[in-house]
Amino acid sequence: MPQEPAAPQVSDHGGGVHSIKVPIPDNPLGHTLVHLVDTDRGPVLIDTGWDDPASWNTLTAGLRALGTDVSAVHGVVITHHHPDHHGLSGQVREASGAWIAMHAADAAVVRRTREAQPGVWLDYLCAKLTAVGAPDEHIAPLRQARASGRARTLPGLRAALPDREIVPGDLLPLAGRRLRAIWTPGHTPGHVCLHLEEAHPSQLPGHGRLFSGDHLLPGITPHIGLYEDPDDGESTDPLGDYLDSLERVGRLGVAEVLPAHQHAFAEPGVRVRxxxxxxxxxxxxxxxxxxxxxxxxxxxxxxxWNRPWGQIPDGSRTIAVSEAEAHVRRLEKLGRVVRVGGSPARYHAV
Structure with a gap:
């Protein structure tokens, strides 16, 4: 059994808001900042971290270091469905009876992933990579994983179904607090930021604080790829959604941003620009x-990219080509490129 962390990494952001650094195994991001908001009915978590024993031990030890316990958690608000944010939500609910809230678009992704037959995702991914011109040597390991049944181990297959819907523009049910949902699609279709509409505890100028998830980070550009749905042929524009969402968040004029990675920062308008x-x-x-x-x-x-293409692992190359597609889709929507040829598709500037 993994040993409990000796010194949980917790931070006090003032005004009844804290964060816990919950590790992400084998990931250069290092950790997810799980935020705790004190309410009149008990602590509420914003995101929970990766579904991993060491991550769970860090989360629960962090809660105890903050003078509470996982059994006391009243609710869980999920910024988006990715496993480093939503992974431990089910365990938190099992330990506490807490509700879990998520935007409907991301809840649909969770439901679709749970209900899909093993291998559906890898079948779709192989077909998609073929359509964008990936070489056979890149696709072959995915076909092998499909044939061996390793699809059952993909993250997200046992993610918890939320039991409450986050409605954009609404205040969330946090007793004694004003936390408003801001829909910010782009990184995922149902990503939300959460605007704490309360005076900053250090009196920084601006309108409250923003829990930004992965939407707005101080030193990282979040991944923007195509929204993936094997059963939906809709032509989405995630980069266009993201840019619109950035401008919407910039207009809030918040005093401070509390992101899910790296560190809190002020003057978010500068980062948006x-x-x-x-x-x-x-x-x-x-x-x-x-x-x-x-x-x-x-x-x-x-x-x-942040390193030469030849040094990028296969999994990251798949993510990179999805980001390239999202940018091409934006240019296509703007009428700046056209698709030429058949399969694989090629694009040409006009």
């Missing part, structure tokens, strides 16, 4: 690359 500029520059760069027709895979090979 940086991210908008980053994506504008990236779109312009992709138009230059698409002066000749390229598949999304060929485009991803030529894009700038």
């Amino acid at each position: 940086e991210l908008l500029a980053h994506h504008e520059e990236r779109l312009a760069g992709l138009l230059s690359l698409l002066s000749a027709p390229l598949t999304p895979w060929e485009l991803a090979e030529r894009m700038e």
Whole structure:
């Protein structure tokens, strides 16, 4: 059995808000910041961390270090369905009877993942990677995983179904607190930020604080890929959704952002402008690359990442090509590129 962490990493953000660094196994992000909000009916968690014994031990030890216990948790608010945010929600509910709230769009992803037959996701992924021009050597391990039944071990297959819906614009049921849901699609279709509409405990100028999940991070550009639904052929535009959501969050004028990774930060308007500029520059760069027709895979090979393409592991390459697709989809929606050819698809600037 994993040993309990000796010194839980907890932080006091003032005004009845704390955070716990819950580790993400084998991930360069390192940890998820699980936030605890004191309410008149007991503590409420914003996100819970990865479904892993060491992560669970860190979360529960952190709660005890803050003078409470997992059994006292009254509710769980999930910013989005990814396993480093929603993974431990079911265990928290089992230990406490807490409700779990999530936006309907992400709750649908959780439900679809749980109900899918083993292998459906890998079948879809193999077909999708073929359609974007991925080489056979990249797809072969996924086919092998499908044949061996390893699809049953993918994260998210046992994620908890939420029992409450987060309605954009509504105040969440936190006794004695004002926490309003802001729908911020882009990173996932149902991502939400949570606006704590209360004076900042240190009197920083601005309108309260924002729990931003992965939407707004101080030093990381969140992944924006295509929304994946094997049964839905709708042509989505996640990057367009994300850019619109960024501007909406920027207009809130909050005093401080409490993200799910890295650290809290002030002056979020500056960060919003940086991210908008980053994506504008990236779109312009992709138009230059698409002066000749390229598949999304060929485009991803030529894009700038945090390391050379040859050093990027296969799983991260799959994520990278999804991000390339999202940017191409945005350019296609803007009428700046057209699709040419059959399968694999190629795109060309106009």
